[in-house]
Amino acid sequence: MRQLILNFHLDIFEGPLDLLLYLIRRNEFDIFDIPIADITAQYLEYLKVLEQIGIDTLADYMAMAALLMEIKSKMLLPRDEEEVREGEEGEEDPRGRLVEMLLTYQTFQWAAEQLNELPQLDRDEFTRPVRKREPGEARFEDLSPYELARAYADTLSRRPSIKVEVETMDVVDKVRELSELLHRQRELLFTNLVEGKSRMEKAVYFLALLDVVVRGLALAHQERLFGDILVKSRVISGS
């Protein structure tokens, strides 16, 4: 029974901070003076159930558990009285960062509620459904043939650059790697080169291969469609 109640609550938590705020409210704790041992114990109870359910965001809850335990251990450390008397600034409540996180999150929870209370289109209010006009009437904004040319050029130039943009460094690296390999073994098979590599890496290797071929450093030979690609070095070794 208790388990069920826990499950129900866990469903509606938006993350570890939300769970902590719930525990603080339920226990009527002072957010600026959280009994850390107490709340950690309760939090870990919930964490056990979370582990059993196996939720997607478990890692985030675990990270918070670690933080709570770290704070708890710091709180247990005896303090040097001299230090306390001397440096007021130096002495920090180990809970300080947690309180800050909770306050910031609470602020945005509040902001989310405010947003939710605004009248929303298609939930609280509706506009007039305006009939679509006849084709041919449309006027278009700021359009010139040059706009069109630019769009076309952009589209074309974007095509090969998508992959390159993601791992620019890698292409350069792979080109170097490929050149060195070719220098050593004169020829190699593309499948051997990319074996066990991720899809992205395979793509980057392929780009590197194109680059090497374009520079005239190697020849690529493919027997048939979808067949393996034999890469041969064109650089005369020793020169």
Add this chain to the structure above:
Amino acid sequence: MEADIRPIVEAILFASEDPVTPESLKKVFPALTLEELVRVLEDLFLEYEHAKGRGFHIRKVKGGYQFRTKPVYSQWVLKYQEAKPQKLSRAALEVLAIIAYRQPITRPEIENIRGVDSSGALKSLIEKNLVKTSGRKDVPGRPLMYVTTSRFLEVFGLNSLEDLPPLKEEEIKERAAEAGALQSLFSNDKKE
């Protein structure tokens, strides 16, 4: 009771595209009779009929009631709507550009260039009368081919397709290099 539901019926009328019939209101107000609902609609109708200085009124259409702007103001409404420029989405602009420079072209070919599904953009261009179909390509599947319309020339202020701006020099070179890379791959293939 009837007085209370009047603004509700007005809101329903306001937000619906088709004429609102007394019958269709029954599902919202099951406790009211058809006669009562007719009376509410008629009251609203008469209220707008007698109101002065309003830009719209209620018309009885197809057995229902519908808000419409008054015909005397239609020229202004049209003038506003025509003056108000429409926007082409980025996707639509790209698809339009590809068709303009590569016509006639099929949808698979367009999608091959853009790398993403382009059916939505294509549909909106057809609706806007900027693009139309023109026969089918003689390849397996016989896909439809698309070309630009004369309205397209009009919108972009072009005399003919030959007036389309040439692509930038670097752009052409880049494309040539790209093609060249693939070609050399191809020719090496042949050589050995």
Add this chain to the structure above:
Amino acid sequence: MEADIRPIVEAILFASEDPVTPESLKKVFPALTLEELVRVLEDLFLEYEHAKGRGFHIRKVKGGYQFRTKPVYSQWVLKYQEAKPQKLSRAALEVLAIIAYRQPITRPEIENIRGVDSSGALKSLIEKNLVKTSGRKDVPGRPLMYVTTSRFLEVFGLNSLEDLPPLKEEEIKERAAEAGALQSLFSNDKKE
């Protein structure tokens, strides 16, 4: 003159899908100044604001004016249209609030505030066109930055981002200061 154009402007507003700005009316009434057009729109706005028993009114959205049904009647309209209200999940609302108040902001920054992975909520907001990317932040990894869209203003009926309910920033600072006070209290606590 202004009195005469009021029904015309009303008709235009009534027949327009998007909010009508004084600037866009300028094209229909070139002889009138922006101030005069604003006055006509404001007069209409106030008229509906003070009218009793109407099902709809004028809202100021995205710098323009738009007729919308009144929120109190939404359940009836939805019932008539047999539609479900568009609702955002709590997670999506939280992420939206963070982006709205802190834009431009990266995903790691959002997740730092919420303490939990937010990719799903972010994705749904992008799909709903409430949020979009806007360049990359100049820090290692160059993460994408997110901002709210103009659709966001439209959906939440805001004139501009400045209309967002004020975030009690000062209050947070105050509370933080309080926390500081408590910190020193804490150390005193230990001492005794």
